Amino acid sequence: MIKVGIVGGTGYTGVELLRLLAQHPDVEIAAITSRGEAGQPVSQMFPNLRGRVDLAFSEPRVDVLSACDVVFYATPNGIAMKQVPELLAAGVRVVDLAADFRLKSTDDWQQWYGMPHACPDLLAEAVYGLPEVNREAIRGARLVANPGCYPTAVQLGFLPLLKAGIVDAGSLIADAKSGVSGAGRKAEVHSLLCEASESFKAYGVAGHRHLPEIRQGLRGMTAAPVGLTFVPHLTPMIRGIHATLYARLTGEVESLQALYEQTYAGEPFVDVMPAGSHPETRSVKGANTCRISVFRPQGADTVVVLSVIDNLVKGAAGQAVQNMNLMFGLDERAGLGQIALLP
Numbered sequence: 099m100i101k102v103g104i105v106g107g108t109g110y111t112g113v114e115l116l117r118l119l120a121q122h123p124d125v126e127i128a129a130i131t132s133r134g135e136a137g138q139p140v141s142q143m144f145p146n147l148r149g150r151v152d153l154a155f156s157e158p159r160v161d162v163l164s165a166c167d168v169v170f171y172a173t174p175n176g177i178a179m180k181q182v183p184e185l186l187a188a189g190v191r192v193v194d195l196a197a198d199f200r201l202k203s204t205d206d207w208q209q210w211y212g213m214p215h216a217c218p219d220l221l222a223e224a225v226y227g228l229p230e231v232n233r234e235a236i237r238g239a240r241l242v243a244n245p246g247c248y249p250t251a252v253q254l255g256f257l258p259l260l261k262a263g264i265v266d267a268g269s270l271i272a273d274a275k276s277g278v279s280g281a282g283r284k285a286e287v288h289s290l291l292c293e294a295s296e297s298f299k300a301y302g303v304a305g306h307r308h309l310p311e312i313r314q315g316l317r318g319m320t321a322a323p324v325g326l327t328f329v330p331h332l333t334p335m336i337r338g339i340h341a342t343l344y345a346r347l348t349g350e351v352e353s354l355q356a357l358y359e360q361t362y363a364g365e366p367f368v369d370v371m372p373a374g375s376h377p378e379t380r381s382v383k384g385a386n387t388c389r390i391s392v393f394r395p396q397g398a399d400t401v402v403v404l405s406v407i408d409n410l411v412k413g414a415a416g417q418a419v420q421n422m423n424l425m426f427g428l429d430e431r432a433g434l435g436q437i438a439l440l441p
């Protein structure tokens with residue numbers, strides 16, 4: 099059994115990791131941390147885990163985490179980078195759900211996250227954990243940077259078009275909407291019921307920290323210069339991301355539908371919907387799936403792609419488990435068989 103530690107076990111992505119890992123056939127959960135809840139039994143705080151997780155929250159101490167085979171960081175940005183060098187030195191592998199190891203440029207990190215990087219020497223080694231792009235590098239990696247939620251939906255949506263070189267990579271548009279759990283579990287005014295429900299708004303239009311991450315990923319898919327307009331929105335639902343993507347066709351393609359189906363043939367967690375479908379966020383709620391459909395409205399030169407994920411699963415904890423499976427040579431699908439909840 100693989101001994102797993104979770105740092106940040108009381109946040110939404112930490113609890114989602116617990117839900118998935120408690121059902122994983124090859125995993126033993128060995129440590130779950132929370133500074134605020136240290137000493138409290140996990141199942142007392144989260145009764146859905148009664149009978150499944152028989153541990154109490156502990157302090158995030160490196161000496162305790164060093165006994166694990168792999169540690170997941172489900173913590174705010176800038177926390178993992180302070181502990182990861184010691185864990186790697188102790189032979190522990192790490193999957194960071196935060197952004198600490200996603201950007202390759204320390205200047206970009208400083209600019210978008212507003213703090214100096216604590217271990218810039220590890221950025222080259224860290225593997226960006228989008229399996230549909232980096233599967234081979236993830237196998238055997240010591241340190242995986244799990245992608246952000248918006249970046250997962252947007253990159254998977256654009257990938258077939260950029261790889262085929264049939265769109266203007268300089269004028270891409272990603273219009274994305276997220277459920278409120280994307281903001282995490284900490285108390286904040288903008289995520290209160292009365293603030294977030296029965297309303298809908300864009301935010302971060304001038305620049306969101308996922309912009310450099312998405313741009314970096316898209317640059318790896320094409321030799322052409324990439325230009326991206328990214329506009330996130332907060333929508334009054336709990337889980338889910340719906341990304342509507344626009345690109346201008348510049349090259350010939352017989353069938354966009356066939357291009358998407360061929361690109362993702364054999365991918366266990368990307369589902370290309372039948373032509374003409376409009377994927378709904380509820381069709382992926384609780385599942386590690388990205389559902390995609392592709393359109394060319396009125397035969398004009400604009401391609402429209404619809405890409406939906408659950409921000410907490412394929413956008414965070416599920417993808418992290420998928421990465422762990424690859425790192426340890428397991429079946430990539432192990433523990434990730436959940437079907438979405440309807441309604």
Ligand SMILES: NC(=O)C1=CN([C@@H]2O[C@H](COP(=O)(O)OP(=O)(O)OC[C@H]3O[C@@H](n4cnc5c(N)ncnc54)[C@H](OP(=O)(O)O)[C@@H]3O)[C@@H](O)[C@H]2O)C=CC1
Pocket residue numbers: 105106107108109110111112131132133134135158171172173174175177195196197245246247279280281282283284409410413414
């Ligand atoms: N929510 C989402 O949809 C997604 C989130 N992410 C990323 O995943 C990470 C976790 O997000 P989320 O679960 O939403 O966050 P939450 O705010 O819900 O939870 C954060 C967790 O981290 C712990 N924590 C906070 N500060 C520290 C610290 N200094 N040292 C150790 N533990 C700490 C908290 O517990 P305590 O304070 O008690 O120790 C808590 O358990 C973030 O980096 C986020 O950006 C990525 C993709 C999607």
Ligand SMILES: CC(=O)N[C@@H](CCC(=O)OP(=O)(O)O)C(=O)O
Pocket residue numbers: 175195196197245246247248276277278279280281282308330332
């Ligand atoms: C709705 C909402 O607030 N979403 C978050 C993004 C989700 C996330 O946690 O992204 P990282 O992993 O990169 O931090 C936001 O826009 O800040």
